[in-house]
Amino acid sequence: MRGTELLVFVRGETSWGVERAEVRRFGVTGGGITISLRHDRLRADRVVAMLSTPTVRKPGRILRRFWPVSSRGLAVVEGQVVVVIDPLAPPPELALQTEGASDE
Amino acid sequence: MSEEHVRERTSPAWGFAILAVTVVVGFVTVLAASAGTARQWLATAFLAAGAVAVLAYLAFAYLPERRARQRAERVSQQVAGWERELVAGLVELQAGDLVKAPEQVRHLPERLAGAFSAATRALGGLIQQIQSSSTDVAAAGNAVHATASELASGSSEQAAAVVQITATMEELARTAAQIAGNAASQADLAAHAEQTGETGVAAVEEALGGLEEVQKRISAIAARADTLGTRSKEIYRVLDLITEIAQETHILSLNAAIEAAAAGEHGRRFGVVADEVRRLAQRSQESVDSVRNLLEEFSSSIRATVVATEEGGKEASRGLERARAAANAIDALRSALADTARTAKETSLATEQQRTASDQVVLTAKEVSQVIQRMAEGLKHFSGTAERLNQLALSIQLLTQSFRIDAARSLKHLCEHWATELGGRGGQWEMAESQLAELVARHPFVEMAFLADAHGVMAAFSVNREWTGGRSAGSVTVGMNMHDRPWYQTVMREGRPILTPLYDSLLTGDRCFSVAAPIRDPSGAHLGVLGFDVNARSWTKI
């Protein structure tokens, strides 16, 4: 996957990436940011940057063995490893909590 | 009565005149007979003259004289009766019975009886007034006595208080003297301590200088140790750097060996070099470790030195602070001692003045004590005078009570009254005790009332419980013989109320006197004697 524009954001101690095309809008909730995708909404601590043309490599077997979470792949941005999520099946850790978020 | 007296005086003259005429006539007749005149005529004339003379005597001399003599006898008898009455009245008066005295002279001529009664009444009034005055005097005397006694008691207490004050003041003066002495000693000690304090301050200041020098040196050592510590840290940093380099070299040699292995046979010689590098890195690391260990020991020593110098510095600082505090304390102490010395001197002076004042107070108190003592003595004298006044009033009262007057305050009259009441019973004494009890109850000054019958035997008596305090009458019993008692004898002898002199009551121990009166039935027959004892302490209640 190359040439895809990524939205990089941080949740917990991990940097995450989602294809820019999937992102609809941002919202602010108590102490965090809500990222509305086409099919889902994610929770982020902060948005890092919008990056273009990073190299995303699919996760290997060994990684999948120890981290059985669906993802589009891994990218390295300025020395930081970014996990590019599958917008249709985001990790549970990124799921929005039940409290409502106010969309901008 | 004056005309009768004139006639009585003229009647003998008439008799003597007739007798003279008869003598003259007889003499003439005798002369005529001798001269020779007729004897018959002469005899007849003589007889006639004699008869006339006798008749004239009878008519003008004898009969009037006899009538006058009879009249004089009657007057004499009347006068004698009056004299007896007057004497009887005077006897009653002499006995002091101003009630019976007027009764005795009731048959005297009206003017005489009136004058007697008036004199008796005047005497009675005087007696009553004296009685009243004596009571007032006694009351005043009692009041004065009570006041004087109270004042005497108060002055005694006052004297005791003054004595106590004097003792206290003397003690205070002694204490003040002691305090003054102590204060003086304290002042000397404080002055000495102040001098010692100055020496101490100098010594502490010297010690302070030494400690400050020690602190400076310790600070210099600490600075050196700190420098050494800093240098050690720099060496550590160098060692860390060498270690880092050695580790990187180690890793580099490992990677070189890996690459050499990957190069196969061609990389074997390279691998040997890499291994040499690795060994070098390892030796470097070992050397670094050795140096580090040495440095650790060195640093440990430096740290110990630093700690020791820090502790020493702190201890020196603390010592310095303590020395400064001690210097301040000694200085404050010196100042306080100076104040103490000054205060002690002032205290000594003040207590000296206090002692002087106390001495003056003691002198004054002693004078006051003497005055109080004199006043107490005066009050005692005054109290004695009041007591004597009371006794005098009592004597006057007793003197006045020796009269019986028709007044409620006359004890003889009172006794007579109750005796008359009892006399109405005709010698039946069954109910006499209740009557005596009534007497006692109605007259609180009476200690005891008693009744002795015509044989001098105690028939009844009644005791005033307020005087005896509930005690029994002791030796007084119904049936005891009173016949030999002076009051009984006197009453029986004189048949009138009597008053005894003062004596000590057997019942209460107080001074008392007795009043007694005869009891007679309505016909005047003697039935016994009523008496009662009057307590001298309450005679003013009479």
Place this chain on the structure above:
Amino acid sequence: MLYPLLMTSASGEGGIRCLLVRAGEYLCALPLNQVRRVVATLTTHPLPGAAPELLGLAEFAGEALPVLDLACLVNAPAGAASGQPVTVVVWAGPPAERELVGLAADEALAIVELPLHALTETRLGLVSGEALQAGRPVRVLNLEHLGAT
């Protein structure tokens, strides 16, 4: 499964060259032909929901590198903290699908050559055999097995 590896990488002297590392109290031998690089400990980014053996992802040579805890993989008790911790980048998985994986170790000790006669096959798994090195037991790892599910 020692044999193919050992056979292919064995030296002419009948030994196997390995990188000796310490993981906790264990000494582990990584066949040198499977070792890509030894680097100072790489900074890892943890992945939520990962197995305890996976420390996280690190950047190595511009690529994302999964880093596994070697001590955890071999169930080694915790050892001394001295020495310089390293990440050994190794080829893991079957030869046809091998991929780079980082193994976090407490210390990279040396390159050693273990004589074949000293090796004892233990079991089929990551630890394929044991040998004695300077009197201490050394666990020889079969990294091909790491990719097996």
